[in-house]
Amino acid sequence: xxxxxIWAIARKDIKEVRQNKMAWGPAIVMPLxxxxxxxxxxxxVPRFIPVEDLQRELGDVETLLKNLPPAVRAxxxxxxxxxxxxxxxxxxxxxxxxxIMPLMFSSVVGSDSFxxxxxxxxxxxxxxxxxxxxxxxxxKVLAAVIPAITLSWLTYLVYIIVVNVASYGLFGRIWFPxxxxxxxxxxxxxxxxxxxxxxxxxxxxxxxxxxxxxxxSGSLVVLVLGLVIGQxxxxxxxxxxxxxxxxxxxxxxxxxxxxxxxxxFKRSMLVTKL
Amino acid sequence: MNPIIEVEKLExxxxxxxxxxxxxxxxxxGEVFGLLGPNGAGKTTxxxxxxxILPSSAxxxxxxxxxxxxxxxxxxxxxxxxxxxxxxxxxxxxRENLEFFGTLQEIPENDLKRYVDDMxxxxxxxxxxxxxxxxxxxxxxxxxxxxxxxxxxPPLLFLDEPTSGLDPEAAQQxxxxxxxxxQTDGQTVVLATHNLLEAQRLCDRVAIINNGRILxxxxxxxxxxxxxPVKWVDIKFxxxxxxxxxxxxxxxxxxMQATVANDALSVQVESxxxxxxxxxxxxxxxxxxxxxxxxxxxxxxxxxxxxxxxA
Numbered sequence: 278x279x280x281x282x283i284w285a286i287a288r289k290d291i292k293e294v295r296q297n298k299m300a301w302g303p304a305i306v307m308p309l310x311x312x313x314x315x316x317x318x319x320x321x322v323p324r325f326i327p328v329e330d331l332q333r334e335l336g337d338v339e340t341l342l343k344n345l346p347p348a349v350r351a352x353x354x355x356x357x358x359x360x361x362x363x364x365x366x367x368x369x370x371x372x373x374x375x376x377i378m379p380l381m382f383s384s385v386v387g388s389d390s391f392x393x394x395x396x397x398x399x400x401x402x403x404x405x406x407x408x409x410x411x412x413x414x415x416x417k418v419l420a421a422v423i424p425a426i427t428l429s430w431l432t433y434l435v436y437i438i439v440v441n442v443a444s445y446g447l448f449g450r451i452w453f454p455x456x457x458x459x460x461x462x463x464x465x466x467x468x469x470x471x472x473x474x475x476x477x478x479x480x481x482x483x484x485x486x487x488x489x490x491x492x493x494s495g496s497l498v499v500l501v502l503g504l505v506i507g508q509x510x511x512x513x514x515x516x517x518x519x520x521x522x523x524x525x526x527x528x529x530x531x532x533x534x535x536x537x538x539x540x541x542f543k544r545s546m547l548v549t550k551l
Numbered sequence: 552m553n554p555i556i557e558v559e560k561l562e563x564x565x566x567x568x569x570x571x572x573x574x575x576x577x578x579x580x581g582e583v584f585g586l587l588g589p590n591g592a593g594k595t596t597x598x599x600x601x602x603x604i605l606p607s608s609a610x611x612x613x614x615x616x617x618x619x620x621x622x623x624x625x626x627x628x629x630x631x632x633x634x635x636x637x638x639x640x641x642x643x644x645x646r647e648n649l650e651f652f653g654t655l656q657e658i659p660e661n662d663l664k665r666y667v668d669d670m671x672x673x674x675x676x677x678x679x680x681x682x683x684x685x686x687x688x689x690x691x692x693x694x695x696x697x698x699x700x701x702x703x704x705p706p707l708l709f710l711d712e713p714t715s716g717l718d719p720e721a722a723q724q725x726x727x728x729x730x731x732x733x734q735t736d737g738q739t740v741v742l743a744t745h746n747l748l749e750a751q752r753l754c755d756r757v758a759i760i761n762n763g764r765i766l767x768x769x770x771x772x773x774x775x776x777x778x779x780p781v782k783w784v785d786i787k788f789x790x791x792x793x794x795x796x797x798x799x800x801x802x803x804x805x806x807m808q809a810t811v812a813n814d815a816l817s818v819q820v821e822s823x824x825x826x827x828x829x830x831x832x833x834x835x836x837x838x839x840x841x842x843x844x845x846x847x848x849x850x851x852x853x854x855x856x857x858x859x860x861x862a
Contacts, residue, residue, distance in 0.1 A: 282655050
């Protein structure tokens, strides 16, 4: 395995996609909303809303707490209503939304790298180099996964800072992230990034344009919406156990998809589609 | 000298369609070999087969002694390919493009900058080396694509329609560069083209192909002799020969017929060797000759004669 070639492909793809504003525009707006606007909104709002309205928003606090897993319930015990509102909104309801980012980042880069390259007719020159199919594949997967994970972690970092700064007056201490966020950041996020790219590779063999690939792989967001609905309805709380379990499932799906993708990604098959 | 490329009864089908249909040819080191044919004749498929990026359906091929189907990577280390479209990364600079392909061609890190500089200099792109390729003209892009194909100094170069879509001036420039490569480096070149003038100017031998089959193969002389075993020579006079002299020409061995039209005499002879004897005879008969013009066949004549035969 020639790692120098693999990194060269990854670096080139990242450099190329960085210059494609059409690809990056929408992918940059969402982290800004999630990492800055939403937490500011949820931490500042309680200061201006009467307690009764907050109570109505959260529903019957007693019932809400009863439905939570014991570990999560312990977090809320002894807190003021405003504090409970901020924690509930920023640390629980918004949490699964963050998983959209690794998916989106990896499918943007993946679509540009696998389909965009074919669309721009640059793929053939790449096929005429001595790199193996596996090296080409790995280079392109790394090009999608590395920025997806890095940017997701960067968004988490900004979110952590904004939440703590904005709610410092309310808590008087740094309270975020909660323990459930660690496996989400370091176990679930990489799994979702890999899911985005492996799905994009499979989709790329069936579509002709970057936009088609981007839109199709974007439909994976439905998975994340499922988690959001689970949180909202109280059916599924993303506690440490749930995150680890979902993460493991996604990693297994990733492994299967990557296996199929590697078998699909053969220059002898792709060259006939140029 | 062993051939660099050996192809025996090579075939490649796409469904029912045979893109390459039993091709057999050899290419010697230092030779410029042309694959000449219309669009869809099987030229690009042949280039892909020989570089191991497409497996063959039947037959065999060897490039540098390697089997393209199983040893494609080893072949591609020694070949450079100019694809039909420049296939450059337009959002990157020329330098970045060359550095990227140089890395994939396994040029050592320490030498990469020197190789890139050499290529930019040779193709007169140094001044624009740090500009994005999207700002380049078509001719500049083609020169850069050629530089990319040559960055690792491959002993075998495949050129797929190198002047396609270029204006005459840019096409001339690219052809000059190809000719100079051959002179300076003794490079072996396989030129896939439908441009007859280009093939005539650059190739030592050509294989004329259509529907994936080789219709004829050889040098221009060999092909014209094969198609037109007899030769015509046109002779212009200061003082024209008499009818008797014209009629008596046939007594010379190798003269097949002679006709007069527009004060010129056209003589059909069996071979070039007969021409000096004809001239000597006419001078002896008291004619004053102004000009002797043996009719040469161009690749265009050969190509269309063969295509007509195929039809």
